[in-house]
Amino acid sequence: MTLADGIDDLAVAAARGDRAALDALLAAIRPEVLRLCGRLLPNREDAEEACQDALLAVARGIDRFEGRSSFHTWLYRLTANRARSTYRALRRRWQVEAAGTPLPERPDPRRTSVVAGTRLDLLEALDAIRPELAETLTLRDVLDLDYREIAALLALPEGTVKSRIHEARRQVRQRLTGAD
Numbered sequence: 001m002t003l004a005d006g007i008d009d010l011a012v013a014a015a016r017g018d019r020a021a022l023d024a025l026l027a028a029i030r031p032e033v034l035r036l037c038g039r040l041l042p043n044r045e046d047a048e049e050a051c052q053d054a055l056l057a058v059a060r061g062i063d064r065f066e067g068r069s070s071f072h073t074w075l076y077r078l079t080a081n082r083a084r085s086t087y088r089a090l091r092r093r094w095q096v097e098a099a100g101t102p103l104p105e106r107p108d109p110r111r112t113s114v115v116a117g118t119r120l121d122l123l124e125a126l127d128a129i130r131p132e133l134a135e136t137l138t139l140r141d142v143l144d145l146d147y148r149e150i151a152a153l154l155a156l157p158e159g160t161v162k163s164r165i166h167e168a169r170r171q172v173r174q175r176l177t178g179a180d
Helices: 003-015 019-040 044-064 071-098 114-128 131-142 147-154 158-177
Strands: none
Touching: 003 019, 003 044, 003 071, 019 044, 019 071, 019 131, 044 071, 071 114, 071 131, 071 147, 114 131, 114 158, 131 147, 131 158, 147 158
16 A cells, blocks of 8 residues: 555545644645645745645545545645635735835845746736636646546536646746736
8 A cells, every 4th residue: 555545544534524634634744735735825924824724624625635636636726725725815914915115026136036936927827817727727836637637626627727737837927027
């Protein structure tokens, strides 16, 4: 039995209401969830907040795991959505706290790493496009799921997934480069 099989077995047991399986599942997936959140959110504390949100969402929503796809695929979708949600909440909180204080439009490049700045630009661009496009693009280009996995996860034909990713890339590219 592989680690993935063990995780899938824990997920199935947790979905059936086994509390010990849920506790073991949450402990087992935490490092991976944190790593995935860190791929989207450049600040470690922000990634940890998103990780906690994702783990809470797993605990609350495990009964909706149907097993149509692997647990990891389901987890990636949930984690990507929670990380994007955490980013939006943090951005709103920053905007409220900064109200009335003149702040620069863009982060100071001397204090922001190129990687962090790029991820923030990507999150801004993803936030500006339709959610279903942002979700498919995140699953493919950030979390590296293949088209077949995304199609199964979203219950969509593979052609629709490819079309959404193509359109999302076009819109994100336009937003990042300012090109028409």
